[in-house]
Amino acid sequence: MENNSFLNKLAQVLLKDYSDKLSDTIIILPNRRAKVFLIDALIKQTPNTIFAPEIISIEDFVQDISGIHSIDNVELLFEFYSVYLEITTTDQDTFEIFANWAKTLLQDFNEIDRYLLEPDKVLKYLENIKEIEHWSVDIDKRTDLIEKHLIFWKKLPVYYHSLYQHLFEKGIGYQGLIYREAVNNLNHFSESVKDKKYIFAGFNALNQAEEKIVQHLLTLDIAKIFWDIDAVFMNDKQHDAGLFQQRFQAEWPYYKSNPYEWIANDYSQEKNIQIIGTPKAIGQAKIVGSIIEKHSKELNGQLQDVAVVLGEENLLLPILYSLPRNAGALNITMGFSSKNNPAQLLIAKLFKMHTNALTRNSKSYVFYYKEVLDILTHPLLESYLNTSDLVYRINQNNYTFIVHSKLEDLHPNGNELFQLLFQKWENNPLQVLKTISQILLIIKSNLSKDSEEEKITNAFVYSIFKIINQLTSYFSTATHVNSIETLYAIYKQIIDVAEVSFEGEPLNGLQIMGVLESRVLDFETVIITSVNEGKFPAGKSNNSFIPYDVKRELGLPTFKEKDAIYTYHFYHLLQRAKNVYLLYNSDSEGMDAGEKSRFITQLEVEKQDNHNLTFQTYNAEVPENATQAIVIPKSESVMHRLSEIAKKGFSPSSLTTYIRNPIQFYFQRILRISEVDEVEENIAANTLGTIIHGVLEELYKPLIGKILIENDIENCFKKVDDEVLKQFKLKYREGEIKKGRNLLAFEVAKRNVQNFLKIELESIINGDQIQIIALESKLERVLEHPKLPFPVKIAGNVDRIENRDGKIRIIDYKTGKVDKNDVILKTWLDLTKDIGNDKIIQILAYAFMYQPDSKGLEMEAGIISFKNLKSGFLPFNFKSVIGLEQVITPEIMESYIEEIVVLLNEIFNFEIPFEQTN
Incomplete structure (x- = not known):
């Protein structure tokens, strides 16, 4: 900033008028932060070594007077x-x-x-x-x-x-x-400091006590006060920025015989003010990042004259992540609520996990898997825990609830941090606090001291560490609190009133601050965020038991005075700045809605001649398509992999996957990417289907080859309960099946199997001759065709093959709903182009594979749908001129093969890429 800044002017006056008694001069400023800037201004203006004056904040000064x-x-x-x-x-x-x-x-x-x-x-x-x-x-x-x-x-x-x-x-x-107490002690204090000189500088609003102290010292002629107010606001009786100082000038006896100092003339000078509206808070953070990047290039990274002032503290983290790499050093000075502190969020998760583990089961200490994974994958812990194997095991084995001893067995070589995180919390608040304190110390010791990002993390961790220490001190004497729930309730209340303090190098790098921290300071470039009503100014929050009219009556500050304080701070930020960026949330709807601040309107209405105001609105670019379709051309290695699959075997489901979405086929079959294991808390439809398949296979396995009789099915009924439980344990592993939705799924599986057996029993009673030939049988057959570049194997598992009344029946079980129309084909044309034909393609593939083993018997293939069991067996039918053909004739098979060859040729065509479909 040029030499017209308030602190530079103050330094000039101190060196000129107080040079002979600087060591006996005490400078009182609104906050502690301004002290560093004032000392820097003094250093720059004197070539000699001098004794600096004592510089303190108003709060420290009042403490000195009161002795408290x-x-x-x-x-x-x-x-x-x-x-x-x-x-x-x-x-x-x-x-x-x-x-x-x-x-x-x-x-x-x-x-x-x-x-x-x-x-x-x-x-x-x-x-x-x-x-x-x-x-x-x-x-x-x-x-x-x-x-x-x-x-x-x-x-x-x-x-x-x-x-x-x-x-x-x-x-x-x-x-x-x-x-x-300072006011009570004022006479005694002033008697003891008559040889001192006090200078109050940079103040705006004063409470009654501060007014009394300042006026008392002014009257004794041992003090001076230098205000920082611009003539534009001082002369405008309607302007809130001058509300307090207009009153002081009019009412203080001191000003009857002394000049009012200082009234500056800076606000009306030339300024570029850019007013930028953008939807949501995150948009503002991104724009701040781009503005900083621009100025950093122009100033060769020297950003000490650039300040980002946050109208809303929640923007701090998004802005830190949006800053460009060329931003260099940072100095953050603002109050940041501990509620949003990442270290606090970790402690909250710990409390949640352990309090739930304590109360979940009175006999044992049981963790819920999601709460365990929340801890294991927390950014502050993940890199130091080395628990990727444990996370994999929990996901793979479907552990929904994990007994404490089981967790220790799953990860026996856990490091000290792991042991502390998961050791049992008995109902001893003091011990819990000591454990949390140790966890925070380990996290802190693992943080790098050189990384700018980790310095900020360090501040977060340290602030929570201080709170935990205060709680430890309190609980060591408070015997009336003895439960973890109460400890957590107290912790949550304390977090509400606690703040994170950041330490930085004030004279170096970009300044990021809150509104109050900007007092007394002047910057050449100022970026102010959240210039919205309710944020800047703060709005009519009345966090008080004293009603508005009582406050007016007693002379206590109301929202009117608070608005005036905000107004002064806002205009003071603009007063000596040359480049000003005012960012506001332009979104008027939704959760994060905002209305443009009256300050912006005021700037328009009361526009100064030398102010260049520009208005911009930034909206995120919305592409015409939500996503760009993925297109992957076929390379030599892809063609080689396709020939491998042709030798090993295309399954019917892989063919239908290609029809549904070639990209999915590419990921699953070409790249062999399988889905990531996750805990399946509620039994999924595909798991339920696997279980029902498994139960029917086990029940019917002893009956393969024989003609079924009623007694066979009656025996199956007796085994259903045990077999369903066995299959659940096999497929769902350690998952919880005796509670909630899973218990319902368990009962649904039993009901489905019993209903299937009932239909089987009815068929036998009605005289059907049923002989089971194969269950879950692996079939394969090589397809050789003149139109194919090479032989292609078709391979897959069929659920059940039976001989029913002299006909081969190939059955595919489906746990989803299937209607008879789903397996009726009207035309062979474009069979493989329509995903609606997927079930027909699959069951005819089984028929194609089994055809050489059919021994000349007639074949039919179809589906049994467990959500449509009343319809029984749903056979494939071709709607020909003579009506529905259920038997799979050589002509039907020949037509089917021709269509599959068309599909395979598309898959093997080097010119046709894999292209994502909707």
């Missing part, structure tokens, strides 16, 4: 709970319920103290409002719930004073308490 140490939100919640338990003797809320209302109440206590209000007056006001809301002529009609509700409001002053006293005695406090 600040605690974070997590510790404060614990302190408040211990106070609450002391003063609440009956009907004590659990920590989870307590935290829900305590977080809001603590914010109100904080505001009451920061604005130096009388707590009893405010809290009594709230009690009276609630009394009026529940007013009733007949007081006896009040329910217990209403009474308890009113007692809560009556107790607010007790909660406030007890907490205040408790914290004060320990020398710790929340921000409001520290501010109130």
Whole structure:
């Protein structure tokens, strides 16, 4: 940034007017971050070695005055709970319920103290409002719930004073308490520092306590205050950016005899402001990446004068992944909610897995496979666990629920991290916290210190490690909490108030920050995201028990003041910038909908002469086709593989796969890519079909070759239950079959087999002579034809071949629904072009393969559909001039062969590529 930045100007004044007493000068800034930039500005403006002034944030300064140490939100919640338990003797809320209302109440206590209000007056006001809301002529009609509700409001002053006293005695406090005590201690403090000089710089809104402190020191002439406000906003009485400072100028006695410093004249200078709308948050992240890439090329990677300001913290991770490689060093300074922290998501998964394992079965510790796989494949763990074999075994063996001891058997050589992740959690919260702490330490030790990405991961892991340590400290004294469920409930509440802190090199590289972190700082290029209503400005969230009208009455800030603060921050970012990019979500519908911020409209309406505003809308390019059809030409190696298949054998299903989708045929038969093993939690249709096939094979195997009688089928009925169970265990391995949908599938399999046997029994009673020739028989036959380039073997397994009343019947079982029309052929023309003929192609292939063994007997081939058992055997029929022909004659077989030769020639044609079909 050029030398007109606020901190450069401040450095000039310090070196010019305070050079002889810099060591006795204390600079107070809105945040700690600006200190580094101010020191850098001082270094650049002085060639000599000097004693730097003391530079502190307003919060640290107020702590110094009060003598009270600040605690974070997590510790404060614990302190408040211990106070609450002391003063609440009956009907004590659990920590989870307590935290829900305590977080809001603590914010109100904080505001009451920061604005130096009388707590009893405010809290009594709230009690009276609630009394009026529940007013009733007949007081006896009040329910217990209403009474308890009113007692809560009556107790607010007790909660406030007890907490205040408790914290004060320990020398710790929340921000409001520290501010109130600082004001109380102001006279004593100012007496002890008369030889010091205080400079307040870069402030905008001040709470009542801050105003009192600043005015007190100004009156004593031991302080000065330098504001950073532009004349455009200061002179416009309607503009929210100047709301606070216009009031200070008008009301502070100090300004009756002193000039108001500094009113800058930068906002009206030349600026390029690009306003870019794009659907959804991820679109903004991608655009930020492209803007950074452009500036990085122009500035040779020197991006310290470029700032990305996030209107919404959730955009941090998408933006980090969208940054170009030439972005170089990063400096992230912003509050990032621990809720979205990847390390936190891992801990949440651990809690879920172990709490469910504890409660799933009272007798044993049982993990659910999905929860185990979630842990094993988590990005923070996967590369250090070496458990790919375990993941494969779980998937291959269909382990749905895994007993703890079984998991140890499956992976006996697990490393320390594996042991910690899956060791049993007894109902001992303290031990669980120590285990989680060890897990986080191992993860941290495995992270690289040089990788920029892993530095960020390190910050995530460390922030959760701190929270776990705070919980450990709390649980070592809190004897009233002794269950894992309660621990997790407390953990979830704590995560809500905790934030991730990032550490970087502020003077080097691209700056990524939140809105509040941008205070006092000036950048040449500013990219602001989420410039939408409800995000920037933040909107009318009222996370408070104090109603709006009461806040107005008492002088507490409302959303109006919060809007004005956001307005100032927004315009301050633009004030000295030359290139500004404002990104907003243009999608007005759906979950992530957004409305353009009023700030953008304001920029249009109040456009400055030197501002060059451009508007763009980026929409993702939507291709005309959702996917491009895959086309794979046939190479020499593909042709060689096809000739291998021709020797080994084309199965009927591989022929129909080619008709359905040549690409699928290419993947399965040419490349031999099989589907990845996954746990089949609910029995799939194909698994159910395999089981039914297996049961019928085992039941009928002893009966091959003999004429079936009623007694044979009666014996089969007796074996159904045991055989179905055996086949389930064989095919479904370790999968759970006694619960839920799987139990239903188990019963369906039994019912299907029993219904099949009933039909078989009826046929025998009706006089059918049935002799089983083969079951699950492997058939093959070489097809030699003058139109084929070489002989082709057709091979496959047929479910059942029988001799029924002197006719050969070839049967294919289908667990899906098949109608008789599915096996009726009207014309041979384009038989292999229509996938609707797939069942006919398959059953005639079996007939072709068995034909040489038919011994001259008539043949018929067809399907038994388990979803259409009432129709019985569905034979292939050809609709000829004389009617339906059921027997497979030599003419039918010859016509079929001619069509299969056409299909095979297409497969072997070097010129015809494999092309994806719909």
